[in-house]
Amino acid sequence: MAEQNAVPVEASQSLPERPKDDASAAEDGKKGPSKNELKKLAKEKAKAEKAAKIKAEEEARKKEADANDVSKADYGELPMLGSQPYTAPETKVERVSLAQLADKYSTTEPDENADIVFRAEVENARNQSAKLAFLVFRQGLSTIQAVVAASDTLSRQMVKFSGSIPSESVVLVTANVKKPFEPVKSTTIQNLEVHVKKLFIVAKADAQLPMQVADAERPIPAEGQEEQQADDGKPIVTLNTRLNNRVIDLRGKxxxxxxxxxxxxxxxxxxxxxxxxxxxxxxxxxxxxxxxxxxxxxxxxxxxxxxxxxxxxxxxxxxxxxxxxxxxxxxxxxxxxxxxxxxxxxxxxxxxxxxxxxxxxxxxxxxxxxxxxxxxxxxxxxxxxxxxxxxxxxxxxxxxxxxxxxxxxxxxxxxxxxxxxxxxxxxxxxxxxxxxxxxxxxxxxxxxxxxxxxxxxxxxxxxxxxxxxxxxxxxxxxxxxxxxxxxxxxxxxxxxxxxxxxxxxxxxxxxxxxxxxxxxxxxxxxxxxxxxxxxxxxxxxxxxxxxxxxxxxxxxxxxxxxxxxxxxxxxxxxxxxxxx
CATH class of the missing domain: 3.30.930.10 (Bira Bifunctional Protein; Domain 2)
Incomplete structure (x- = not known):
């Protein structure tokens, strides 16, 4: 009887399977991340955590440095004039022009307390090192070299700020007038330089200008010639380009x-x-x-x-x-x-x-x-x-x-x-x-x-x-x-x-x-x-x-x-x- 009731193997394999529920089907189709993927995710997480830690440390250091910045009140970008109510200072500080400065010290040397205040444009600025920056200030036809040197009373942060000011920015300067070790041949005022004590941006120029003022101070190309380069490799800008950017062009001395x-x-x-x-x-x-x-x-x-x-x-x-x-x-x-x-x-x-x-x-x-x-x-x-x-x-x-x-x-x-x-x-x-x-x-x-x-x-x-x-x-x-x-x-x-x-x-x-x-x-x-x-x-x-x-x-x-x-x-x- 048992043999009569037994089902052949072939027949049992041909029987339809019992349908699975949706949860079971989904579970069977799901695959977990591989070991390599898990390692990659772990590395990325560690990298992000490290970057966040470094950033936090940098911000902390910057915050601490800013807190300890002895010059923090002596440099920066001023609010736009006219955006705040004006209060006249109790003591009016007389501002001088660079031309007046040149005339005053044409035959005499400045004394140790020859501090001046003036507004000028930044012709160029560069950081010589973390402790030293050089700038050239311009007023009309007059230019003068400026020195920003780190000391007990002038911070490295101020040096870095000074050397990164975009050319053509308008600045307000408080400085001490000095006689340079040797004449400054790159400026019109060669027998003087100014050692900056305070430096504020009054109007910041865009970092990228459509043309450089220095390019405007070169001869225009000969009639009929296109834009070309001078012997020193610097561009000679066409008259048309200059006239299209006339405000910058007119800044040339x-x-x-x-x-x-x-x-x-x-x-x-x-x-x-x-x-x-x-x-x-x-x-x-x-x-x-x-x-x-x-x-x-x-x-x-x-x-x-x-x-x-x-x-x-x-x-x-x-x-x-x-x-x-x-x-x-x-x-x-x-x-x-x-x-x-x-x-x-x-x-x-x-x-x-x-x-x-x-x-x-x-x-x-x-x-x-x-x-x-x-x-x-x-x-x-x-x-x-x-x-x-x-x-x-x-x-x-x-x-x-x-x-x-x-x-x-x-x-x-x-x-x-x-x-x-x-x-x-x-x-x-x-x-x-x-x-x-x-x-x-x-x-x-x-x-x-x-x-x-x-x-x-x-x-x-x-x-x-x-x-x-x-x-x-x-x-x-x-x-x-x-x-x-x-x-x-x-x-x-x-x-x-x-x-x-x-x-x-x-x-x-x-x-x-x-x-x-x-x-x-x-x-x-x-x-x-x-x-x-x-x-x-x-x-x-x-x-x-x-x-x-x-x-x-x-x-x-x-x-x-x-x-x-x-x-x-x-x-x-x-x-x-x-x-x-």
């Missing part, structure tokens, strides 16, 4: 020198003319209609109509002469809508203008202008020698050669043409001078007369504006079939072979002025909105007068030998630049 000179020229211009009885004037820059032909004017919206930016104050200067202001001058912006992308043209520049009545001959005005320019040049030599030498040292330019007073080379236009012809230039009697012709003539004048400054007189009538007085000889030989033939009572002034001023005797008779307006190479309508009031001003009696307009940026460029006039404009405007 040579740029401060350029614009001090520019301001000085304006000062000298006004100083001389005021001494000769000239009055300052301010004429409109918004015009209701183009006044001098209209070809090179900017049109702007003006309420429900349109207006134009003035090309010059020329017509208004003459109207002031007619109004009995017989000697007027003006310093103001000039706008020229000329698509000239040269190294000497801008669409907005500063004009130095003058106009004066004369007694007998327009050369009275030419002489006045020559004396004016010599006064400016000699003033720059005497008052701005330091700035001029600094800029010329970068561009390797020779000093500007001046004639003696009363001996300014004054050439008739045809004499200048003959000098060019004698030098092999093919040019017509009445052709206007191209830029290469001007430069070539300037070189010939320099060689013959030893002067970088000269005057070209009696320009051809056909190439001057409609209000220019024809010369007496031209009027005597007047031909109605060729009314623009001959010469005129007009003149240009040149520096280093480039024109800086254009001027002339103006027509002061209304009837003759209308005649010349009709006959001019490019005739204009004397009854147009832009010219009607101007012409009428001469119907009421106007004395003979002459004057000129000087380009301020041109003088700066040519006095210093700059390769591009844009370097003489704070934020230049040309056909492709309206920003920044």
């Amino acid at each position: 040579h740029n401060h020198a350029i614009f001090r000179i520019k301001d000085g020229i304006t000062l000298l211009f006004q100083e001389f003319l005021r001494s000769k009885g000239f009055m300052g004037a301010n004429t409109p820059r918004l015009l209701g209609a183009p006044s001098e032909g209209g070809a090179s004017v900017f049109e702007v919206s003006y309420f429900a109509t349109k207006a134009f930016l003035a090309q010059s104050p020329q017509l208004y200067k003459q109207m002031l002469i007619a109004a009995r202001f017989e000697r007027v001058m003006e310093v103001g912006p000039i706008f020229r809508a000329e698509n000239s992308n040269t190294a000497r043209h801008l669409t907005e520049f500063t004009g130095l203008d003058m106009e004066m009545a004369f007694e007998e001959d327009y050369h009275e005005v030419v002489t006045m202008l020559e004396e004016l320019m010599l006064f400016i040049f000699n003033g720059l030599r005497e008052r701005y020698k330091k700035e001029s030498d600094l800029v010329r040292s970068i561009y390797q330019v020779e000093d500007f050669k001046l004639p003696e007073a009363g001996k300014v080379p004054r050439l008739h236009f045809k004499e200048g043409i003959q000098m060019l012809r004698d030098d092999g230039v093919e040019i017509g009697d009445f052709d206007d001078l191209s830029t290469p012709d001007e430069k070539r003539l300037g070189a010939l004048v320099l060689k013959k007369y030893g002067s970088d400054f000269y005057v070209l007189d009696q320009f051809p009538l056909a190439i001057r504006p409609f209000y220019t007085m024809p010369s007496a000889e031209t009027q005597a030989a007047y031909d109605p079939k060729n009314p623009n033939a001959g010469y005129s009572n007009s003149y240009d002034f040149f520096m280093r072979g480039q024109e800086i001023m254009s001027g002339a005797q103006r027509i002061h008779d209304a009837a003759f002025l209308e005649k010349r307006m009709r006959e001019h190479v490019t005739p204009v309508d004397s009854k147009s909105d832009g010219l009607r009031d101007y012409v009428n001003a001469f119907r009421y009696g106007c004395p003979p007068h002459a004057g000129g307009g000087i380009g301020l940026e041109r003088i700066v460029m040519l006095w210093l030998g700059l390769p591009n006039v844009r370097l003489a404009s704070l934020f230049p405007r040309d056909p492709s630049r309206l920003l920044p």
Whole structure:
């Protein structure tokens, strides 16, 4: 019976297994970490614990060091000025400038208690060691070396902080003035250095600047060349890059020198003319209609109509002469809508203008202008020698050669043409001078007369504006079939072979002025909105007068030998630049 009831092995293996519950199935599918994985996890945990312990120890040490930092009240980053109420100190600490410091100790040595307080920019900072840092502070054109040395009263933490201040940061410094062991050749103040006692950041600069100030203090690449490297491997940054980052670029010491000179020229211009009885004037820059032909004017919206930016104050200067202001001058912006992308043209520049009545001959005005320019040049030599030498040292330019007073080379236009012809230039009697012709003539004048400054007189009538007085000889030989033939009572002034001023005797008779307006190479309508009031001003009696307009940026460029006039404009405007 037993054998009958037994189940065959094969049959039992084929029977279906009893289903397991979900928990049992999950337990069977779960696998624990391997021994290697467990070891790796243990190592990572130990590593993290060790790092946390080291960090905690470092923080503890730092906390202890900070607590024991003898200089903790003498350095750091100040809160933004204006973010907290201001309380005036009981004792006002007088701050000094580096220039004053240099003057004070130019002939004497500082004493042991010569402590000073000043604000400056950090030109560079470096840690020499854990106990010593060197910085260079800058104010305008002045730089001085600073020493931060660890001692019983100055901590290593302060040394480390000082050497890590980003360049161009503004700092407030308390220091002791010392005489260095040997002159510091890398700074402008070489016979002094300051030993820092307190150092606070007033305004921190970004660690990464779009360009370095030191790069801005190098010559720009030659025209047409891309960014390149100097012989020392340092970059020579293109003019375009500099102008795109103009605020940093302008921090260069040579740029401060350029614009001090520019301001000085304006000062000298006004100083001389005021001494000769000239009055300052301010004429409109918004015009209701183009006044001098209209070809090179900017049109702007003006309420429900349109207006134009003035090309010059020329017509208004003459109207002031007619109004009995017989000697007027003006310093103001000039706008020229000329698509000239040269190294000497801008669409907005500063004009130095003058106009004066004369007694007998327009050369009275030419002489006045020559004396004016010599006064400016000699003033720059005497008052701005330091700035001029600094800029010329970068561009390797020779000093500007001046004639003696009363001996300014004054050439008739045809004499200048003959000098060019004698030098092999093919040019017509009445052709206007191209830029290469001007430069070539300037070189010939320099060689013959030893002067970088000269005057070209009696320009051809056909190439001057409609209000220019024809010369007496031209009027005597007047031909109605060729009314623009001959010469005129007009003149240009040149520096280093480039024109800086254009001027002339103006027509002061209304009837003759209308005649010349009709006959001019490019005739204009004397009854147009832009010219009607101007012409009428001469119907009421106007004395003979002459004057000129000087380009301020041109003088700066040519006095210093700059390769591009844009370097003489704070934020230049040309056909492709309206920003920044």
